[in-house]
Amino acid sequence: MTFGELYGDGSKPVISFEIFPPKTPEGKSKLMRTLEELAEMRPAFISVTYGAMGTTREGSFEIASRIKSMGVETASHLTCVGSSEAELNGILTDLGERGIENIVALRGDPPAGKQFVAAEGGYGHANELVEHIRRFEKQNGGRFGVAVAGYPEKHVEAESMEKDMENLAQKVRAGADAVITQLFYDNSRYFDFLDMARGAGVQTPIVPGLMPILSSRQVVKITSMCGSSVPPDIMERLERCESKGGDPAGVGVDVCARQAEELLKAGAPGIHFYVLNRASHVKSVLKRLGL
DSSP: OOHHHHHHOOSSOEEEEEEOOOSSHHHHHHHHHHHHHHHHTOOSEEEEOOOGGGTTHHHHHHHHHHHHHTTOOEEEEEESTTOBHHHHHHHHHHHHHTTOOEEEEEOOOOSTTOOOOOOTTBOSSHHHHHHHHHHHHHHHOOOOEEEEEEOTTOOTTOSOHHHHHHHHHHHHHTTOSEEEEEEOSOHHHHHHHHHHHHHTTOOSOEEEEEOOOOOHHHHHHHHHHHTOOOOHHHHHHHHHHHHTTOOHHHHHHHHHHHHHHHHHHTTOSEEEEEOTTOSHHHHHHHHHHTO
């Protein structure tokens, strides 16, 4: 099923997960076991990322194919990084032959400390990539579901929230079926972002992305990289728990479950969980939600 079909039903929230390809054989073996646990939770789909500058891309496609063979819908990330138009056509052909029907279309990230540079004969913006996918379909048949990224706290490179929203509207006009947000820990950020997007004419489903916190150190590192923030009360809970020798992941599960519950009650089309290749934490969250 494509994103348009998954989010078009509306009869129940679309629960989905995101994983990343490990870089070692040991990590890959562990992920295969984790995928079995994730599949048992019956997500609507599992998306697969790949690294900066397109690293681990082939491994990403292989894992997406494995997920599909398990009877779970999947989505493969696809970025502008390092690919010309001709190379993107080859990738789209490959994805189609693998039976992968959904793509998360992104500009992509350069290595840390470097600026993004478009590949020769390629693209520099995600809306151009979405347009390319739609042209490819017209020329070759078939239909991909396409999701794009949204940033409730602004993309780190955007000059303003208003400019970032213009970019989002361009991606949707280019043919995106859904928007999946960057992680956030303050639901008011999502609600404000949703209102702003609707005001900008973005009417596609906007899916909140949540990541269960594992520790104060982990969440500080991740949010500093992606431009998200952690409310002071959550940091205080984490640090207090850690200072007493407790398990901060338990706090993370509680925070994530409370976020998801409020979002779903307010009408969010689903939740996309960034699971960090782990199953236990998201399983605990879904149990709390009765899903």
